[in-house]
Amino acid sequence: xxxxxxxxxxxxxxxxxxxxxxxxxxxxxxxxxxxxxxxxxxxxxxxxxxxxxxxxxxxxxxxxxxxxxxxxxxxxxxxxxxxxxxxxxxxxxxxxxxxxxxxxxxxxxxxxxxxxxxxxxxxxxxxxxxxxxxxxxxxxxxxxxxxxxxxxxxxxxxxxxxxxxxxxxxxxxxxxxxxxxxxxxxxxxxxxxxxxxxxxxxxxxxxxxxxxxxxxxxxxxxxxxxxxxxxxxxxxxxxxxxxxxxxxxxxxxxxxxxxxxxxxxxxxxxxxxxxxxxxxxxxxxxxxxxxxxxxxxxxxxxxxxxx
Numbered sequence: 001x002x003x004x005x006x007x008x009x010x011x012x013x014x015x016x017x018x019x020x021x022x023x024x025x026x027x028x029x030x031x032x033x034x035x036x037x038x039x040x041x042x043x044x045x046x047x048x049x050x051x052x053x054x055x056x057x058x059x060x061x062x063x064x065x066x067x068x069x070x071x072x073x074x075x076x077x078x079x080x081x082x083x084x085x086x087x088x089x090x091x092x093x094x095x096x097x098x099x100x101x102x103x104x105x106x107x108x109x110x111x112x113x114x115x116x117x118x119x120x121x122x123x124x125x126x127x128x129x130x131x132x133x134x135x136x137x138x139x140x141x142x143x144x145x146x147x148x149x150x151x152x153x154x155x156x157x158x159x160x161x162x163x164x165x166x167x168x169x170x171x172x173x174x175x176x177x178x179x180x181x182x183x184x185x186x187x188x189x190x191x192x193x194x195x196x197x198x199x200x201x202x203x204x205x206x207x208x209x210x211x212x213x214x215x216x217x218x219x220x221x222x223x224x225x226x227x228x229x230x231x232x233x234x235x236x237x238x239x240x241x242x243x244x245x246x247x248x249x250x251x252x253x254x255x256x257x258x259x260x261x262x263x264x265x266x267x268x269x270x271x272x273x274x275x276x277x278x279x280x281x282x283x284x285x286x287x288x289x290x291x292x293x294x295x296x297x298x299x300x301x302x303x304x305x306x307x
Contacts, residue, residue, distance in 0.1 A: 003297040007050065014049040015041075017080040018087065021137060035118045035126035036133075039091050042109035047230070047302075048090050048201040049083035054294055055205025055219055056082075062289040063210040079208040081141030082152055085134040086201050089160055092134075093197075095127035097169065103256070107249050131160075151207050159200035168193030175259035186259055187228075194234075195227025202226075218287045225284065226299060229277035233305050235260040236270050278303040 018040055025034040056079035063076065098105040098113040099120065106116050115123035135153055142149035159165060171189045175181045202219040211219065238253045239262045253260050261270040281299050285292050 001291075001293045001297070003294065003301070006294050007298070007301075010050045010053050011046045013053060013080065014046045014083055014087065017049075017084040021081060021084045021141075022088065022133065031118070031122060032125055032129060035114055035122050036129055038117060039095050039108075039114045039126060040087065040130070042111050044109050046087065048197055049087045050298075051198065051201040051223075052083035052086055052205040052208075053079055054298070055202045055211075056209040057205075058288060058290045058292065058295070059206050059209030059211040059215060061291070076210065077142065077145060077148060077208045079205055081137050082204045082208055083201075085137045085152075085156060086197070086204065088130040088134040088137070089156060090197055092127040092130035093160075093165060093169070095123050095130070099123060102169075102173070103252065105249050105252065107243060148207060152204055155200050155203050155207065159196040164192045164196035168196065172258070177257045178259060181259040181264070183264065186261065186264055189259065190228060190231040191224065194231040195224050198227035198230065199223030215288060218284060222281050222284045222288075222295075225277045225281040226302070229274050229281060229299075230302055232261045232270050232274040232277065233302065235262045236267060236274065237305060238262075239267065274303060 022037065022040060023033050025037045027033040060076045094108060095114045097103055098108055099115055105113055107113060111117070113123070114126055118126075134156065138152045138156065139149055142152060161167070168189050168191070171185065172193055175185055175189060178185075199220050200223070202223045203216055206216050206219045235253065238260070243249055253262070257263075261273060265273065278299055282296055285295050285299070288295070
């Protein structure tokens with residue numbers, strides 16, 4: 001497998017989906033929809049929607065090879081609306097994370113943040129609109145299969161709610177300048193603020209691909225470890241890379257005295273922890289059916305960012 005070419009193919013599919021499944025910038029009120037698309041189309045790694053597509057393709061291929069007793073080839077839903085919904089929700093979280101009342105950042109994905117490019121109120125509403133669009137998209141795109149629509153909406157809602165993504169963000173704010181933050185505090189923040197959406201992306205891809213319950217549980221375990229590895233690497237890069245490399249303001253975690261893996265464990269141990277979680281994700285991928293080469297290569301490429 002040519003990993004760069006395969007990644008490029010999946011990212012291109014995501015970009016096309018974002019253009020097709022999000023209201024045009026000229027939709028009234030144009031300023032709101034322009035701000036939504038400004039943040040969505042700023043680039044980025046597209047990790048989460050790529051994971052949706054990759055998990056879908058893995059399980060859909062296995063399903064097509066083993067249709068069971070069905071008299072005809074099973075219908076496999078299109079995973080692209082689910083991938084776009086995940087990216088819409090992720091981008092909403094970034095817009096809100098950058099606001100002056102949160103991290104107060106000026107740079108995201110190499111460009112001015114939404115509230116700097118437009119204004120604070122427009123950025124807030126653009127985030128709100130992307131959040132609600134994600135669920136509307138799932139409800140509409142998967143309406144022919146109500147059980148699948150319900151499962152996808154439930155998965156994304158749980159990952160994004162007060163006990164996961166938003167709860168992790170709240171705990172992150174509370175931990176700023178907290179002298180006695182513990183490993184448990186740190187794990188709670190990033191299992192929810194970061195890993196929850198990576199888990200959801202993999203599970204949603206599995207759901208559209210027809211994965212069975214054991215495979216969905218395996219995808220969730222992979223997402224947990226992949227999410228923690230991803231966050232640890234981000235903490236390392238915030239402490240070691242420059243803003244041009246990151247596409248966002250470097251060193252802001254230390255400036256805000258945030259509770260990070262680097263703050264609690266130092267660089268050497270943080271790199272070790274990132275490797276351990278990456279290794280566990282790789283080992284767990286072996287439990288999935290079919291050709292797992294792309295997912296394995298993706299884990300390796302993420303881990304390499306910290307070296």
